[in-house]
Amino acid sequence: MARHFLRPGTLMQSMQDEARGQAPFVALSVVLVFWVVAAFASAGLGRVATALLFVLGVVISGSIVGLATAMVAAAAASVCYNFYVSEPIRQFHFGSARDVMPFVAFSLCALVSGILAGRLKRESRAAHLSSKQLAGLLQISETLQSAVRPADIVSVMRSQTDLSATSKIHLYLSREGSFESWAADDRLDQMAQLTLQATQNPYRRDGLVAYRLQFGETFDGVLLFENADVTLLSPAFMSSLANLIVLAVERAALTEINAERRAQVRTEELKTALLSSVSHDFRTPLTAISASASSLIDLHDRLDAAARFRLLRGIVNECDRLNRYTANLLEMSRLESGHELTRRQEIGVAETLSAIIQRIRPRAGSRKIETEFNDDRLLIAADAALFELVIINVLDNAITYSEDGTRIRVGAALEGQFCAITVADQGCGIPEADQRRIFERFYRVRRAEPSPRGSGLGLAIAKGFVEVMDGEISARAPGLEGLGTTIVIALPNVEKATRG
Amino acid sequence: MTAPHILIVDDEPSLLDVLEPVLEAAGYRIAVAKDCATALAAVEVNDFDLILLDLGLPDGDGKMLLQRIRLGQDVPIIVISARHQEAEKIAALDEGADDYVNKPFEIGELRARMRAAMRRHASSNVNAPTYSIGPLTIDFPTRRVALDGEVVRLSPKEYDLLQTLARSAGQVVTHKRLLAAGWGTETTDTQYLRVYVGLLRQKIEEDPSDPRLIVTEPGVGYRLVASG
Numbered sequence: 001m002a003r004h005f006l007r008p009g010t011l012m013q014s015m016q017d018e019a020r021g022q023a024p025f026v027a028l029s030v031v032l033v034f035w036v037v038a039a040f041a042s043a044g045l046g047r048v049a050t051a052l053l054f055v056l057g058v059v060i061s062g063s064i065v066g067l068a069t070a071m072v073a074a075a076a077a078s079v080c081y082n083f084y085v086s087e088p089i090r091q092f093h094f095g096s097a098r099d100v101m102p103f104v105a106f107s108l109c110a111l112v113s114g115i116l117a118g119r120l121k122r123e124s125r126a127a128h129l130s131s132k133q134l135a136g137l138l139q140i141s142e143t144l145q146s147a148v149r150p151a152d153i154v155s156v157m158r159s160q161t162d163l164s165a166t167s168k169i170h171l172y173l174s175r176e177g178s179f180e181s182w183a184a185d186d187r188l189d190q191m192a193q194l195t196l197q198a199t200q201n202p203y204r205r206d207g208l209v210a211y212r213l214q215f216g217e218t219f220d221g222v223l224l225f226e227n228a229d230v231t232l233l234s235p236a237f238m239s240s241l242a243n244l245i246v247l248a249v250e251r252a253a254l255t256e257i258n259a260e261r262r263a264q265v266r267t268e269e270l271k272t273a274l275l276s277s278v279s280h281d282f283r284t285p286l287t288a289i290s291a292s293a294s295s296l297i298d299l300h301d302r303l304d305a306a307a308r309f310r311l312l313r314g315i316v317n318e319c320d321r322l323n324r325y326t327a328n329l330l331e332m333s334r335l336e337s338g339h340e341l342t343r344r345q346e347i348g349v350a351e352t353l354s355a356i357i358q359r360i361r362p363r364a365g366s367r368k369i370e371t372e373f374n375d376d377r378l379l380i381a382a383d384a385a386l387f388e389l390v391i392i393n394v395l396d397n398a399i400t401y402s403e404d405g406t407r408i409r410v411g412a413a414l415e416g417q418f419c420a421i422t423v424a425d426q427g428c429g430i431p432e433a434d435q436r437r438i439f440e441r442f443y444r445v446r447r448a449e450p451s452p453r454g455s456g457l458g459l460a461i462a463k464g465f466v467e468v469m470d471g472e473i474s475a476r477a478p479g480l481e482g483l484g485t486t487i488v489i490a491l492p493n494v495e496k497a498t499r500g
Numbered sequence: 501m502t503a504p505h506i507l508i509v510d511d512e513p514s515l516l517d518v519l520e521p522v523l524e525a526a527g528y529r530i531a532v533a534k535d536c537a538t539a540l541a542a543v544e545v546n547d548f549d550l551i552l553l554d555l556g557l558p559d560g561d562g563k564m565l566l567q568r569i570r571l572g573q574d575v576p577i578i579v580i581s582a583r584h585q586e587a588e589k590i591a592a593l594d595e596g597a598d599d600y601v602n603k604p605f606e607i608g609e610l611r612a613r614m615r616a617a618m619r620r621h622a623s624s625n626v627n628a629p630t631y632s633i634g635p636l637t638i639d640f641p642t643r644r645v646a647l648d649g650e651v652v653r654l655s656p657k658e659y660d661l662l663q664t665l666a667r668s669a670g671q672v673v674t675h676k677r678l679l680a681a682g683w684g685t686e687t688t689d690t691q692y693l694r695v696y697v698g699l700l701r702q703k704i705e706e707d708p709s710d711p712r713l714i715v716t717e718p719g720v721g722y723r724l725v726a727s728g
Contacts, residue, residue, distance in 0.1 A: 283582055283603045283604060284514065284515065286604040287604035287605065288514040288515050288517070288604075290604035290606055291518045291519065291605065291606070291607050291610070292518045292522075294606035294607040294609075295522040295607040298606075298607055298608050298611075299525050299526055299607070303521070303522070307521045310517065310521065311521070311522070314514065317514070318514055
């Protein structure tokens with residue numbers, strides 16, 4: 001962020017700054033030079049040249065160091081001139097106007113040069129200050145571009161070295177009645193409140209300087225300087241700084257509103273999508289259940305025992321499916337509304353996976369579900385219900401998209417800090433281009449051949465849940481024996497102190 | 501009489517698992533097609549007595565299939581669709597589907613629709629001269645409508661509507677078809693239709709506020725119950 005500007009008066013300023021500290025030394029050397037010139041060179045130079053040299057010396061010391069040094073030089077020049085140069089030589093003589101004239105001339109030179117130099121010095125200092133303020137404002141306005149929240153604005157101002165070197169800055173915002181402060185100091189809070197009611201702006205009290213920010217209607221705000229460097233805080237500077245901050249705060253507020261609106265639109269889209277999904281996902285099992293149950297009533301005698309059993313089995317399965325959809329939807333809306341995971345508990349991965357597989361086996365038909373885990377160090381901190389939904393969604397997908405009689409292998413292993421759970425199938429597989437997109441809501445792989453239809457929600461929900469549990473989910477090819485897909489779920493493994 | 505040959509075009513395994521055994525037990529011969537291509541191939545080789553078509557097929561839409569089948573033959577087609585897909589149902593009926601059932605349905609309802617569709621198909625070839633249900637009889641050649649033997653006086657438009665409904669008794673008739681029958685133009689406001697159906701109900705229903713003969717199919721059309 002540091003920028004270098006060529007500032008007017010900087011050279012002069014630095015010379016003066018340097019010389020000011022050495023004023024006695026400069027005065028002494030000027031006196032010495034005057035004495036040397038008068039004592040040893042004046043005979044050769046002549047009176048006029050010597051006098052001009054003295055004038056030169058007085059002017060130089062006046063312009064470089066200041067009025068005081070110039071007066072010392074003028075006095076020295078008068079003494080040297082009177083003693084060494086003017087008649088009678090090597091003797092002080094104050095008899096006539098001729099003797100007083102050099103003293104008067106030297107003193108006037110000193111006065112004029114000293115005053116001019118002083119004015120120049122003041123002006124250059126003011127120029128330096130204002131350029132410093134300008135550079136500061138520029139820097140603030142640049143860094144404020146990146147300030148997205150009001151809290152960022154405060155930290156931007158505090159990082160501004162020229163301002164924060166001497167004073168500490170606080171920002172107060174009150175929006176629609178609520179008062180936001182980043183100071184946590186009663187005295188400062190009170191000062192800010194007073195400023196909001198004060199008539200003068202800036203408002204100074206107890207060594208604090210406060211500037212009221214001029215917003216539109218929604219905001220009130222105060223900029224508060226603690227231990228303020230008064231020279232730096234000119235009204236013009238404060239008002240420009242205030243303008244910058246008002247702009248930044250308003251931009252931050254707009255950004256916030258925009259983000260809210262976008263979130264709203266996304267929620268709406270999700271709702272619509274969920275509704276249409278519900279209408280399909282729920283109606284299909286409901287249709288099967290309704291048709292089965294009414295058949296059992298209407299055609300009971302005409303159906304043989306095996307057919308009746310299949311219908312009843314189907315009803316149970318479809319109820320299970322509906323139950324799963326309901327759980328998915330519920331958990332999904334919980335996730336969408338930003339609920340934190342509060343029901344975390346330690347889960348033994350191996351035993352939980354076994355239990356889930358046991359439950360899902362009836363749905364798998366003649367597909368063979370193999371397991372490959374026995375490591376009891378596999379422990380995760382997760383919501384048990386969510387974890388189960390994730391695994392069931394992934395397993396359900398593997399079953400839906402693979403033929404009867406194929407194998408599905410569920411594995412779990414420790415991989416660094418993570419517990420990696422893999423579900424590999426021998427199904428129709430996922431093209432590489434789709435491997436990331438299958439986790440998007442309602443994304444279904446386009447296939448030329450007819451394929452079963454899922455809701456397009458299962459993997460999206462799995463991804464959402466895994467991410468809430470600080471994990472990752474991904475798909476890769478192949479699954480088993482060069483066929484199908486492997487879904488990898490990596491969840492942080494809980495470190496357990498080795499037992500006794 | 502041989503068992504009617506039914507083609508089910510659906511891709512939901514869970515629904516097929518029910519329909520196939522149940523309809524077989526109900527005395528039908530069943531063939532299944534899980535996508536449009538298989539269905540078209542099956543229709544080429546077989547003469548089906550009825551086709552059950554799910555509108556939500558994954559590859560291409562069922563409507564396209566409907567058009568292709570209609571080009572070739574005049575087989576009754578019943579569309580299975582979701583309740584909220586009004587526009588698709590109407591479009592399917594206009595493309596030549598005979599009727600529809602909403603998901604979820606009961607098997608009795610489905611079988612009634614199937615029977616009605618097959619009967620109409622059979623009778624439309626013979627052109628039955630009369631229709632009768634309960635107290636209501638319609639004699640088509642003489643345009644005579646009677647309730648418990650007593651003649652009901654209908655305006656020509658009312659009669660045209662009733663006849664159109666009776667010709668497809670048991671099946672839904674779309675607003676569009678009824679408008680075409682009564683007014684000769686499909687662009688007439690369905691408001692007229694509602695008014696005339698109301699008048700008809702006044703004359704033939706026992707309780708016009710609770711119609712038993714002319715049933716409203718919301719958003720789609722009207723259905724006159726099948727003769728029995």
